Amino acid sequence: MASANSDAYLEVDNLVKYFGDDKAVDGISFGIPEGSFLTLLGPSGCGKTTTLMSIAGLHTIDGGRIKVGETVFTSPKEGLFLPPEKRDIGMVFQSYAIWPHMTVAENVAYPLEIRKWNQSDIDDRVAEVLKLVGLTDWANSLATNLSGGQQQRASLARAIVSSPSLLLFDEPLSNLDLKLRETMRVELKRIQAEVGITSIYVTHDQSEALVMSDEIIVMSKGKIEQRGGPVEIYSKPVNEYVSNFIGVANLMKGKVIEASEPGKGTVEVVQEGQKVLLPCRLGPGIGAGEDAVLSVRPENVHAVLDGGEGPVTGECTHAIFLGSYVDCRVKWGDFEWKVISHPRNHPRAGDKVNLRFDSEHTLAVQP
Ligand code: ATP
Numbered sequence: 036m037a038s039a040n041s042d043a044y045l046e047v048d049n050l051v052k053y054f055g056d057d058k059a060v061d062g063i064s065f066g067i068p069e070g071s072f073l074t075l076l077g078p079s080g081c082g083k084t085t086t087l088m089s090i091a092g093l094h095t096i097d098g099g100r101i102k103v104g105e106t107v108f109t110s111p112k113e114g115l116f117l118p119p120e121k122r123d124i125g126m127v128f129q130s131y132a133i134w135p136h137m138t139v140a141e142n143v144a145y146p147l148e149i150r151k152w153n154q155s156d157i158d159d160r161v162a163e164v165l166k167l168v169g170l171t172d173w174a175n176s177l178a179t180n181l182s183g184g185q186q187q188r189a190s191l192a193r194a195i196v197s198s199p200s201l202l203l204f205d206e207p208l209s210n211l212d213l214k215l216r217e218t219m220r221v222e223l224k225r226i227q228a229e230v231g232i233t234s235i236y237v238t239h240d241q242s243e244a245l246v247m248s249d250e251i252i253v254m255s256k257g258k259i260e261q262r263g264g265p266v267e268i269y270s271k272p273v274n275e276y277v278s279n280f281i282g283v284a285n286l287m288k289g290k291v292i293e294a295s296e297p298g299k300g301t302v303e304v305v306q307e308g309q310k311v312l313l314p315c316r317l318g319p320g321i322g323a324g325e326d327a328v329l330s331v332r333p334e335n336v337h338a339v340l341d342g343g344e345g346p347v348t349g350e351c352t353h354a355i356f357l358g359s360y361v362d363c364r365v366k367w368g369d370f371e372w373k374v375i376s377h378p379r380n381h382p383r384a385g386d387k388v389n390l391r392f393d394s395e396h397t398l399a400v401q402p
Pocket residue numbers: 054057059077078079080081082083084085086239
């Protein structure tokens with residue numbers, strides 16, 4: 036579990052936030068290094084936005100401490116609360132929140148005007164930032180004449196123009212259509228990396244989180260379930276919740292019957308009386324004799340087609356050709372395995388199929 040880290044640039048320590056009697060954020064702690072991109076990921080209502088708003092100072096908090104660099108943003112126990120306008124934060128929301136009666140350049144210049152920059156510095160900086168976000172040719176257009184994607188670029192330009200200490204994103208791409216969202220993910224990440232501003236990004240979209248983040252925090256019910264880089268979160272989920280929330284996984288109740296060298300063991304799964312033992316990796320907190328959930332990604336289940344053996348024998352119920360891969364289902368008792376096969380070598384509906392597993396990518400995790 037993540038904890039606040041004294042070397043971190045942003046430190047959130049034991050943050051608690053109630054709405055009435057409901058605990059929206061339940062004592063979460065994390066620290067992030069300067070310049071990095073962290074995503075808070077989880078389903079609706081898990082407390083992501085509340086965490087973000089608490090960092091921004093748009094919510095007061097009930098417990099804990101938030102600090103950026105040497106500045107304590109808030110700490111109720113110490114009676115500290117820095118108002119939002121003093122926190123030096125840029126924000127980009129789902130709604131573009133740009134002013135319709137102003138041109139793009141005027142929108143972007145605004146944060147510098149309130150900081151009383153002189154006009155020629157403002158002009159230079161606005162031109163620089165508009166170039167960075169690809170809006171140079173739109174500088175003098177009314178903001179409302181821009182497309183959704185361009186409006187979001189303008190909001191980003193306005194958020195970064197004063198080089199804030201922190202950039203906060205709350206589902207900024209969710210109003211865009213899928214194709215634009217995919218382009219903008221890469222663009223946002225490129226721009227963030229170029230300006231190097233420490234960023235926290237809130238989304239419920241796991242693929243967005245995987246594409247953009249240096250690190251991801253997966254949240255549920257106001258708590259942190261797991262924190263790690265995209266590859267770690269995907270390939271070593273610590274429990275059933277994370278396995279299920281990120282990507283697709285074959286999940287089945289099982290029992291760890293043996294734990295050998297650290298982190299390795301054997302899990303037993305049973306279907307209609309057929310008992311199968313699979314060598315596996317053990318997730319944190321899982322030991323011999325314990326109930327666990329078997330978690331295997333579809334690309335790590337191998338359909339054996341050359342007559343070779345495999346611990347599980349089932350029947351292929353369908354095989355859908357999707358260009359670069361074939362999405363197969365293999366029925367084993369009541370359980371249907373999701374299996375990704377190669378288009379040149381895959382089972383067909385009706386085939387009897389043996390399945391093989393690679394112990395490195397077969398996990399037994401906490402239910
Ligand atoms: P979403 O993506 O739907 O915003 P989220 O993970 O960001 O989800 P939060 O918005 O942080 O979740 O909400 C966490 C909990 O706090 C939810 O139960 C929500 O109903 C509650 N909540 C959030 N804001 C308020 C508020 N202003 N007043 C009362 N309850 C709130």
